[in-house]
Amino acid sequence: xxxxxxLLQEYAELIVKITRLRVFIEHQEETEENDxxxxxxxxxxxxxxxxxxxxxxxxxxxxxxxx
Numbered sequence: 001x002x003x004x005x006x007l008l009q010e011y012a013e014l015i016v017k018i019t020r021l022r023v024f025i026e027h028q029e030e031t032e033e034n035d036x037x038x039x040x041x042x043x044x045x046x047x048x049x050x051x052x053x054x055x056x057x058x059x060x061x062x063x064x065x066x067x
Contacts (some may be wrong), residue, residue, distance in 0.1 A: 011058045
């Protein structure tokens with residue numbers, strides 16, 4: 001597998017992880033009784049924000065590599 005294929009795979013895997021984290025956060029926000037989520041809420045949002053920045057960087061690299 002060449003580096004372009006690995007880059008595409010990494011991007012696809014990241015999209016799946018972002019989607020799963022968003023769904024998890026949305027579900028937990030609807031469930032106010034989940035103390036574990038609320039104690040980590042800020043960290044989960046920071047994690048999502050970081051993943052979105054990473055996605056943007058990978059997307060830019062893909063555009064540069066694949067045209």
